[in-house]
Amino acid sequence: MHVPDGFINAPTSAVTGVVAAGAIAVSLRGARRELDDRTAPLAGLVAAFIFAVQMLNFPVAAGTSGHLLGGALAAILVGPCTGVLCVSVVLLMQGILFADGGLTALGVNITDMAIVTTVVSYTVFRGLVKVLPRSRRSITAASFVAAALSVPAAAVAFTFIYWIGGTTDVAIGKVATAMIGVHVLIGIGEAVITALTVGAVVAVRPDLVHGARDLRQKLRLRVHGELVDAPAPEAAPVAARTSRRTLWVTGLVTSLVLAGFVSFYASSNPDGLEKVAADKGIDKKTGQHASADSPLADYGVKDVSDARLSGGLAGVIGVGVTVVAGSTVFWAVRRRRAGDDVSATATGSV
Known part of the structure; x- marks a missing residue:
C-alpha cells in the first residue's frame, strides 16, 4: 500500500507530513518507556524483519497481491510507540533506497501504514487480551484479529486522505469499495503472518514480547502488613x-x-x-520517483543482469541497512532513557 508521488496533492501531503512528524516525536518519547537493554536490539530486528516480509507479495485475488504492512506485528512485539518507529524506518529506507513509496508522499505513507495500523491493531489487541484467558494462545489469537482489522483500517484511512486531496476526479464510493474489499483479503494474510511470528516468539521468550507482559505474574510479598512487589529473580543471567x-x-x-x-x-x-x-484511474498523475535512478531502485541492483541475483542482493542490502538504521535509532532512544533515569536519580538524591 505504498502511495507513490502524484496520488495526493501537495497541501494534503504537507498536512500528513506534519501529522507524521508529530507522531514520530511522540513515539520517540513513548519508546523510552517501552525499550530497555533487552528489547532495544529486538526493535531493530523487527524493523529488518518487516522490511524482508514486505518483499513477499502473496496472491489474494485474480491479478492482485498483498504484502505485510507490519504495524500490528511491531506494536505487539515491541510496543505501539516503538512500532510506529519501526514501520517508519522501513518506509524511509524503502522510499530513499528502493524508490518504493513517493518521497513527497512519505507523510501519507507513515500516517497510513505506520500510525493507523499500529494504533488500530494495538487498541484491538489490548481489548481482546483483557477479556481472553491469560495464556499464550490468547496472545496469538488476539494478534491474528488485531492484524486482520488493521489492514482494512489502513485502506479506510487512505480512502479518506484521497477524498480530501486526491489528484484525480474519481467517485470516492468506488475507491472505498475497491480498497476495503481487496484489503480485507490482504488482512487475512497479514493476520496469519503476524500470529505465526508472535506465537513463535512468545513460545521461546514471552518476556521479550511487549504485548505478552501480562503473562508475567508478579510475585507479591506482605511486608509490615502491606503488599509489595517482590524483586525480579536474577536466575541464569548468562542463559538469558x-x-x-x-x-x-x-x-x-x-x-x-x-x-x-x-x-x-x-x-x-x-x-x-x-x-x-x-x-x-487514480494513478493518472503519478510522478516519477525522486530515487528512480537509485542503484537499488525497484528492489534490484543496478548493472546486475541476473534477476534472481539482483533481487536477492537488493533484499540482503535492504535488511542490512534497515537493521543498522533501526538499531541505531533504538539504542539512541534507550541511551536517552538511561540518561534521564540517571538525572532523575541524582535529582532525587539531592
Whole structure:
C-alpha cells in the first residue's frame, strides 16, 4: 500500500507530513518507556524483519497481491510507540533506497501504514487480551484479529486522505469499495503472518514480547502488613543473554533468507493499491520517483543482469541497512532513557 508521488496533492501531503512528524516525536518519547537493554536490539530486528516480509507479495485475488504492512506485528512485539518507529524506518529506507513509496508522499505513507495500523491493531489487541484467558494462545489469537482489522483500517484511512486531496476526479464510493474489499483479503494474510511470528516468539521468550507482559505474574510479598512487589529473580543471567542472542541471530538469518532468496518467488501481481489505482484511474498523475535512478531502485541492483541475483542482493542490502538504521535509532532512544533515569536519580538524591 505504498502511495507513490502524484496520488495526493501537495497541501494534503504537507498536512500528513506534519501529522507524521508529530507522531514520530511522540513515539520517540513513548519508546523510552517501552525499550530497555533487552528489547532495544529486538526493535531493530523487527524493523529488518518487516522490511524482508514486505518483499513477499502473496496472491489474494485474480491479478492482485498483498504484502505485510507490519504495524500490528511491531506494536505487539515491541510496543505501539516503538512500532510506529519501526514501520517508519522501513518506509524511509524503502522510499530513499528502493524508490518504493513517493518521497513527497512519505507523510501519507507513515500516517497510513505506520500510525493507523499500529494504533488500530494495538487498541484491538489490548481489548481482546483483557477479556481472553491469560495464556499464550490468547496472545496469538488476539494478534491474528488485531492484524486482520488493521489492514482494512489502513485502506479506510487512505480512502479518506484521497477524498480530501486526491489528484484525480474519481467517485470516492468506488475507491472505498475497491480498497476495503481487496484489503480485507490482504488482512487475512497479514493476520496469519503476524500470529505465526508472535506465537513463535512468545513460545521461546514471552518476556521479550511487549504485548505478552501480562503473562508475567508478579510475585507479591506482605511486608509490615502491606503488599509489595517482590524483586525480579536474577536466575541464569548468562542463559538469558544467550537466548536473546540466539533469538536475534535466528531472526536476522530468517530475514536475510526471506529477502535474499524467498522473495524471488513472491507474486509479481500488483498489490491492492496498485490494482485499485489502475482499475479506477487514480494513478493518472503519478510522478516519477525522486530515487528512480537509485542503484537499488525497484528492489534490484543496478548493472546486475541476473534477476534472481539482483533481487536477492537488493533484499540482503535492504535488511542490512534497515537493521543498522533501526538499531541505531533504538539504542539512541534507550541511551536517552538511561540518561534521564540517571538525572532523575541524582535529582532525587539531592
